[in-house]
Amino acid sequence: MEYELCDHTADIAVAATGDSLESTFAAVANGLAAASCDEDEIGRAGERFSVSVVAENREALLFDYLDELIYRRDVRGELPVDHRVDAIDEPDETSTGRNDDSGAVWQLEASARGVPLAGISAREIKAVTYSEMRLERTDDDWEAYVVFDV
Structure with missing residues (x-):
C-alpha cells in the first residue's frame, strides 16, 4: 500500500495503489492525512475511532x-x-440490501486515529471531489487517483 501526493492546479491529488481494494482505500486516506499535515508532527496521540460507510x-x-x-x-x-x-x-447477485431502492449497497468498515488539531499545523482540505477520480483494477493491484479541494 502506498500513495503519492500530486500537484493539481489549485488543488492537491493523491495517487495510491494497493494489493486489495481495502489497502488502496487506506492508502488514499493516508495520502489525505499527509496532504493535511507533515508526518513528523503527527506523533502517537489520539484515540482510534470506527468509520462505517455505505x-x-x-x-x-x-x-x-x-x-x-x-x-x-x-x-x-x-x-x-x-x-x-x-x-x-x-454486493453480489443475491444481495438484498438496498440504498433508497436505487441498487445494491456497498459497505465499508474502517478505523483511524484522531490526532487533535490543536497540537499540529494542519492545512485545511475543504472537500473530496469527483473531478478526475479514478479507481481501477490493474493486473495485480488496485489504483486510485483522487483530487481534493484545498
Missing part, C-alpha cells in the same frame, strides 16, 4: 469514505491518521 457503487464508496473523514476532522477537531480499512463488502 454507498451505491465502488467510486461513491471511496468518495463517501473520504468525505466522512473530512467531516469528522471538521466536527471533532481531530485529523484522522493511521487508516485501516478492515472490510469492503461488495
